[in-house]
Amino acid sequence: MASDAAADNDETSRRAKYLIDGRRVMVSDLLEAGLIQPGAALRFARNRIGTTHCATVTDKGRIRLEPDGEEFRSPSRAAMVAAGMRAVDGWRAWTVVGQDRLLDAVRQELLDRTMVGVPRQHEHATRQHVHDRLRQARRRAEDADPELLSVRELLALWGATDRGDQVGQIEADLANHGLVTSPSFRAVTLDAVITLTTPPDDAAGSETAEAPDDGHVQVAENDEGDDDLNVRLTVGNLSPLCGVESVGPNSTLAEAITKLSLNDFSQLAVLSGPRNVRGAVTWRSIALALQQKPDASVADAINPRVEVVSYDRDLFETLPALQQRDFVFVLDETKAIKGIVTTADVAHRYGEMATPFFQVGELDQTLRWILTRAFDIGEVRSVCGKHVTSFERLTMGDYQRVLENKEMWQTLGWPLDRSAFIARLEEIRSIRNKVMHFHSDPVPEDAVDKLRNFTNLLRHYRDLA
Structure with missing residues (x-):
């Protein structure tokens, strides 16, 4: 019995990893969890025009359309092709015959089972909080009382302060709970107010449902487990x-x-x-x-x-x-006409983006210049590793390794506290990574100040070198 319980815990932890990794649930996950069976029949009824499309689930979790046999990983793609529509939320379109419930409801059961099985003191308690909040938002959306919050507040649910590396996970979690944001949280400012809602009902069954040319509402088309590549800077x-x-x-x-x-x-x-x-x-x-x-x-x-x-x-x-x-x-x-963008706005935004970029560039070159005059390449390689064949190959992490070395720090002769200097350099390295990834959100002002102050300090000791 104990071994069975351990196996159940292992299975729960493994399934929880789906959510923790922040990817979209797929039909194959439902199969693996035993919530649907290979060969399960699916039905997409378009009552307004009296048409029904049929499909079956393959043993690999694909949706096979009838009668032509074309297969798709994505429920949305399968529904779009079957109905000849440009945008369909397939999870809310396909009904599992025999269970008489939507694929979306089966997906929700998987999410609920996974979260219930994770202990509350588990290291992934944040994921439980997100799950609970999104379940609540889904209920409110279905009750025609959608939750309103700012983009900044939305990101905070995941502990994020900007639309950086966690965007894919956020979009996956929203999609898994059948939610979209209106307007798109990617395409507006951090303080813009958005609505957590479900895709329009007609996207699931209307003969006229098509993808809006302007993309005003995010319809969950990309449900194949792959994150969208979206690095655009939008007017919003x-x-x-x-x-x-x-x-x-x-x-x-x-x-x-x-x-x-x-x-x-x-x-x-x-x-x-x-x-x-x-x-x-x-x-x-x-x-x-x-x-x-x-x-x-x-x-x-x-x-x-x-x-x-x-x-x-x-x-x-x-x-x-x-x-x-x-x-x-x-x-x-x-x-509705709700905003204006001027050339001054564009100049200001590009200034916000360019300033830290150039500061990082100057900081990088100044650190390299200082090290080339204080050490030979052999000394640097002994600390950083064989990958450093020249000073031009040094990375921000290499600078940190050199300056963390007590003997090399003493060689510089700087009347500074090494621990405090290295701690700030570690912060700079994190800021540099964000800057070089070109996220749509501007670097926070305090980060710009840290870059500026650090650069000014390096300039001072560069001039003394």
């Missing part, structure tokens, strides 16, 4: 989507001028409603209107040639419009 990453200052087409120029002055703006949106942009007024268009007509109104100063883009549009694709017009208005997931 620069705009908080909290609304734009505007005037109506019948407003007075006095109102427009007052709002421009109070907010130190260069332009205002002219709106007839949240989704109806008539154009923009700028200082230039106002001056031209008044030159031609002293009693001009906003209607006389409207520049109708404005660019409107979705929040998740690739920023690089928008740069030509920004260069030509100096600004673009931004649509949120409901296609």
Whole structure:
């Protein structure tokens, strides 16, 4: 009996690793857990048009469509091909015949079993907390009371402060619980408010369901266990989507001028409603209107040639419009005008990204310059290893190994505390890794300050060398 219990614990730990590793549950996992059997029949009923698609589960966890026999790892891909649709959440489309429940419900049972089997004092208690929170969010979404939170608060559930290396795990956990964020948490600012919800119902069974061209809602199409490669910087990453200052087409120029002055703006949106942009007024268009007509109104100063883009549009694709017009208005997931991005915003963001990048570069070159003048390559190799054939091959970790060496530190003759210096260098190494991975979120200001202060210190001792 004891051996059986141990085997059960081992099995629970092994299944828990699915969640801990942060990958998407696959149909093969359901087979392995005994929740469905090879040969299980699946049905995708599209009641609105009176059509039903059938499939079976193979012994390898693939979905075989009937009658053509085409196989897919992904329930969503199988449903999309069967129905000829561009976007379907297959987990909520396929019903397991005999169990009379969706694949999504079977997946949820697997997640619940796994978490119940992990002791609360287990080292993966954080995973249990995430599971519990996402289960709660799923219930609220199904009760038409979806949870609202900022992107920053969402990331904090996983102990993350930015959309770095944990994004794949976060997306997998959301997908495993049948959740999406609206708008996409990747494509907005950290302080933007998002909704934890389920994919639109019509994505599971409507004859008209297609993937939106602007991708306003994340539909779980990539459920094959592979993380999406998504390193884009989007328009929404620069705009908080909290609304734009505007005037109506019948407003007075006095109102427009007052709002421009109070907010130190260069332009205002002219709106007839949240989704109806008539154009923009700028200082230039106002001056031209008044030159031609002293009693001009906003209607006389409207520049109708404005660019409107979705929040998740690739920023690089928008740069030509920004260069030509100096600004673009931004649509949120409901296609309402909720933001604006200007050339100044772009310059500021690229400054935020470039500053730490160049600081890391200067820091790296300065450390190398100092070491080349203090030691020969043989001394460095004795500490760092045979992979160091020249000073150009040194990495940040190699710098740390050299400076951690007591004798080599004493050779430098710096009147500094070695432990404190090395501790900060370790922080710098972590910051450097984030910078070089080019995440869409700017490096925190305190990290920039650490880079700047460390670089200034190195400059001082470089000049003394």
